[in-house]
Amino acid sequence: MLLDLARSRRVLFLGGKGGVGKTSVASAVALRRAREGARVLLISTDPAHNLGHLWEQQLGDAATTVWAGEDAGDVGGPTGSARAGRLDAVEIDPDATAAAHLDEVGETLRTMMPEHLHSEVDKHLDLAARSPGTHESAMLERLAVLLDEGQTSHDLVVVDTAPSGHTVRLMALPEIMTAWTEGLLDRRTRAERFGAAVRALDADDDPESVSSEGRDRRIRRAITRRRDRFAAMRAVITEATRCSFVIVLTAERLPVLESAALRDQLDEAGVAVGGFVANRLAPAEAGEFLAGRRAQEQAQLAELERRADGAAVETLPLLAGDLVGVAALDALGEAMERAETR
Ligand SMILES: Nc1ncnc2c1ncn2[C@@H]1O[C@H](COP(=O)(O)OP(=O)(O)O)[C@@H](O)[C@H]1O
Ligand SMILES: [Mg+2]
Structure with missing residues (x-):
């Protein structure tokens, strides 16, 4: 199921509780596809990055390239016949994006406010x-x-998301954000009309009004750009x-309950859930202790x-070794190839 989805979709989100194996599974499936020749972009949105x-x-x-296949051209094959796959990874840095965004807002606010209020603007932005x-x-x-960008530059985008609660908010937010920016845009339109009316009443052709029109256009452009971005994302994540x-998840009582709830929330947000991956299952025939564990897991499944x-x-089975590095991720990828779907 997981590999089928990775082969047939352009965007794949992995979500669930903390510590269940999202980052490991996301990395392994991304590597598997890169080995098949796909250009894959792996994105972590978890503020506690461990990618x-x-x-x-x-x-x-x-993006940093974490794995690259051998170029078929270099080993004598006809160029382009078997394209080399590649895996690029990103850990989103919200601080950097927030700083860039607030810089832009700050510039706009400063052009709108009289000089003596500029320190107030800075205080406000600092709080924001x-x-x-x-x-x-x-x-x-x-x-x-x-x-x-990833849907143009890459064949597949895999998103390793933050634990459940945060993810759902993330999924639902584009709708809220779109509504919010639409509202702003609406208010700008009315303000602009009002401004134009005032200017028309003004007999003097004062240069102030010309620059304020330019400013309005700039603000409108910035708001429109954000709205379009969120709307585009919303369109992508709701297209099954x-x-x-x-x-x-792991096959334990709480993760099972939380995963079922997460699925309902995603459903409500219009996001298609492709399935569940129960990770780290105890092996069969590995002694009495693990047999007991396994029985409990089967009940939860x-x-x-x-x-x-x-x-x-x-x-997916519990692997014996430490899940770090390409060899371990390949082992998990092979387990995906053999994975049973219940
Ligand atoms: N199938 C597996 N077998 C063995 N260890 C695993 C397996 N999947 C994940 N792990 C280990 O479990 C821990 C949590 O995995 P991680 O992918 O970081 O979870 P998450 O991203 O959901 O917080 C890590 O130490 C990882 O190496
Ligand atoms: Mg993680």
Whole structure:
């Protein structure tokens, strides 16, 4: 199920509780596709990034290539016959996006406000920079840009998301943000009409009004750009043939309940859930202790199936070694190839 989705969709989200294996599964599926020759962009939106740790590389807000296949041209094959795959990774830095955004807002506000209020503007922006909402919308805006660019520059975009609650807000926000920017735009339109009427009444052709028209256009452009970005992202994440959301969990009582709830919330937000991946399942025939564990997991998987409402449930085994680096991710990728769908 997971690999099928990765092969047939352009955007794949992995979500679920903290510590269940989202980053590992996202990395393994991304690597698998890159090995098949796809250009894959792997994005982490979790503020507590651990993608870099898994790939044993320093990652940042700009794409870093973490794996590249051999170019078929170099080994003598006809150029372009078998394109080399590539995997680029990004850890979104909301601070950088928020700072860039607030700089832009600050510039606009300063041109609008008289000189003696500029220190007030700075104070206001400083407060805004610290508010959690700023980070969330900055993260979202950066994700929107990366999703948009990634669908041109890459064959597949895999998003390793933050734990459940945050993810759902992230998924639902584009709608809220779109509505919010629409509202702003509406108010700007009315303000502009009013401004034009006042200017028409003004007999003098004063140069102030010309510059204020230019300013209005700039503000309008900035608002329109954000609105278009969020609307485009919303369109992508709600198109089931293009984008799918896979919920990762462990076969335990709480993760099962939370995953079923997450699926309902995503459903409500219009985001298609492609299925569930139950990760780190205890192996069979590995002693009495693990047999007990396994029995408990099977009961939880049955519970998940009851709640899954027909969605596929795929299982991945607990691997013995430390899940760090390419070899370990390949092992998890191979397990995906053999994964059973219940
Ligand atoms: N199938 C697996 N077998 C063994 N260890 C795993 C497996 N999947 C994940 N892990 C380990 O579980 C821990 C949490 O995984 P991680 O991918 O960071 O979860 P998340 O991103 O959901 O917080 C990590 O130490 C990882 O190496
Ligand atoms: Mg993670």
